[in-house]
Amino acid sequence: MSEAREYQHIGQRTIRPDGFDKVTGKANYGADLSIPGMIWGAILRSPHAHAKITSLDVSEAEAHPDVFAVATYQDFPSVNAEAVAAGTARKDLFDTAANVLADTKVLYHGHAIAAVAARTEAAAQAALELIQVAYEVLDPVLTIDAAIKDGAALLHDNMMTQGLLEPASAASNIAARMELKKGDIDLGFEAADIIVERSYETPTVHQGYIEPHATTVRFDDNGPSMIWCPTQGHFDVRARVAQLLNMELGQIKVVASEIGGGFGGKTTVYLEPVALILSKKSGRPVKMTMSREDVFRASGPASASQSKVKIGAKSDGTITAMQASLHYEAGAFKGSPMGPGCMTIFTPYDVENMYVEGFDVVVNKPKAAAYRAPGAPQAEFAAEMAVNELASKLGMDPIDLRLKNAAKEGTQTIYGPKLKTVGLEACLLAAKSSPHYQSTLQENAGRGLAAGFWFNIGGQSSVMIHLNPDGTGSIIEGSPDIGGSRASMQMMAAEVLGVSPSTLNPIVADTEHVAYNQTTGGSRTTFATGMAVIEAAEDIVDQLKARAAELWNVTPEQVDYKNGVAYNLSSDERLSLAEICAKAEKTGGQITGRANINARGAGPSFAVHLCDVQVDPETGKTDVLRYTAIQDAGKAIHPSYVEGQFQGGAVQGIGWALNEEYVYSADGVMENAGFLDYRIPLASDLPEIETIIVEVPNSFHPFGVRGVGETGIVPPLAAVGTAVSEAIGLPITSLPCSPPKLLELIMKRG
Amino acid sequence: MKTHVSTVVNGDAVEFLCSPSDTLLHALRNEIGLTGTKEGCGSGDCGACSVMLDGALVCSCLVLGVEAQGSQVETIEGIAHQDKLHVIQEKFLEHAALQCGICTPGLIVSTKALLEENPAPTEEEARYYLAGNLCRCTGYDKIIKAVMDAADVMRQGA
Incomplete structure (x- = not known):
């Protein structure tokens, strides 16, 4: 035991x-390696959110004496359908290639088009101006509504929606649809005494790692080529670059530098294949770095979402039906985390009748990347807000309502397996007896609580x-x-x-x-x-x-x-x-x-978060007064780093709930591509983040470990959203709860 | 045209060549080879490049390399004495106040500046002083605990 x-x-x-x-x-982190003889690469990025490239002329740049090499999409030798069809290359290989260097279209402002390598960083930047590009500018598609309406401009002319009951007959911006169900949703709603139904939306946000992407590479014909980069997966960098450049795995050595944050955003490639092309063409080691602006404009945001949720319950609090329809922005290429969103949204609940459908929608924004429990924060925000509204309408304590319906060992999930031993009830009970929940709420404040679920993986x-x-x-x-x-x-x-x-x-x-x-x-x-x-x-x-x-x-x-x-x-x-x-x-x-x-038996981790806030009625600014994160770690190997994961996830979630969002102009230019205007939480924005480590051992691990990194970002959106809603006495349906948005709500309320 | 700059970094006399538009951050990292000072934004918003310039806490991405002429620069590399860590560094490790570690050099330089200015900060003063140093991993909780603990120990030692 x-x-x-x-x-x-x-x-x-x-x-x-x-x-x-x-x-x-x-x-030594990503940008810290320099090699003798090294030259610098730089990338030309699109000034348009959506345009056809009608011509691309790099001859003047190539002819410049400071320039050693130029790279474009034409330099990808192996982006061929055969490897994808044979299963030896990832299905998204074409997308990866066209994301790191645009093919015939640019699909977001900041989309990479061509790269140069020159003697110095400044010379490389200057040489970009010698590249001539002609565009046919198209209408930018910037929201889910705009993307799915009739007559919307199409990002990909041949993209047919996958997963429809009948095969799609025309191209669309919806890459895929999926549905999951258990029981009979109609019977479930018929059995209900009370129904809560509401729509929610969350913005495009960025992982916000402090270290920009960077790489130093050296192509070598006679031995393995070297790629140095900060990545969450250097073996995956090797595989992707090998496929893009038609190399064998043994021809590439990837050295993972120290990594300055990733949160899912450093699980793909941006600069690495481009730098290796430049190194091959120039015969020199090449270093490339992204500016912070590049990081915002051309790497990893997490999907914006729109969710509709409907929950039915008996008057004693027994939930009889849970239904949701989820739309996720994928960015410029298919592949939003709608799948995990659909799978996680209702997993904290042991309810007989459930139905969830999801849509993966392309828009003219950077290709979405994973972000800590990808897809779950958006979906569970909607579910937890609705559950809190149900508790309020039933006059029930939100913890009691959850305990009455909590997922436990043997609960049939909507996505297939039954849950093994899990710690949700333990977390709810720990929340109930916590000093925070027992404390009296300050005047003019609101308190919110939310649960969260993430699967965790082995591998x-x-x-x-x-x-x-x-x-x-x-x-x-x-x-x-x-x-x-x-x-x-x-x-x-x-x-x-x-x-x-x-x-x-x-x-x-x-x-x-x-x-x-x-x-x-x-x-x-x-x-x-x-x-x-x-x-x-x-x-x-x-x-x-x-x-x-x-x-x-x-x-x-x-x-x-x-x-x-x-x-x-x-x-x-x-x-x-x-x-x-x-x-x-x-x-x-x-x-x-x-x-x-190949580790099996990863134990899911559940969490419950508590948040108290006060909202200034004159400015709309929210202050977090108190915050507690409670989560099942199975067994905490190093408790300080377990607490650190809880706290970091909570604060990223607080940022998502209160301030963070991509702000776009009508023509699709992100207007806040820097840390001054894309405001992640500062030390002065926050109170202590209290933690309670719950330990319900995972019997599949020798010490009982469950992963703890991701779940912590799931509950804060609804914990904060509910607290704000309580504080101002109005429903919150849209994040972030930024000062201008709250002020508008407060003014309307009068 | 590059300018010849003579300066003192962590007590060592240093010379480098620098273009008029090069930042002190660029000079430290690419000319002098001290890569402990990090670039997170290049616009003075994240504090990862914090250094002391003639006793003042600055973002080295907002200072030109030529401005270092004749001055004293202190970077993260100068804070420990060989293998003996400064108490702030020890407390950051003890409290697990870093996860990825990319913001840590800037935070340690800023914390040292804070405690030199104000040896007994309240938690709120510490949070506001360090508001210019972004950390995305920790939620700041353990950083603030490390700072307050370091302040206590340093006051006792003084």
């Missing part, structure tokens, strides 16, 4: 092994642990450390080996020095890579026993190993790990443990 175990290291608050480098400026991880002759060692892993995961790996290995964590040095290896690892995402790293670390350490324990047995001339079964020491069961002899390593020369050489796994 995981919960009964006593741990030496798990649950302690150790100092992270990469900490020294990160507080002294020694750690492939590969780890090796090498021991040195003195018993120290290194953990060779391949999961970029985005928030302190090296510390967790060190602690889990130390727990199994019975040694001090500081004797083991975790290293995030490049794609040549460790086997394949899936991207750091889906809250998978501490769960899945952690499981591989544990298996590799257990492999070492087996070897240590065998080596000790050989030294003692007994069988391995006669050796026990605990707390870093091997015991000879047939005598009183003992040998520490370090002593066995010191004698390894005599027993067959040094010791390496390894594990290559």
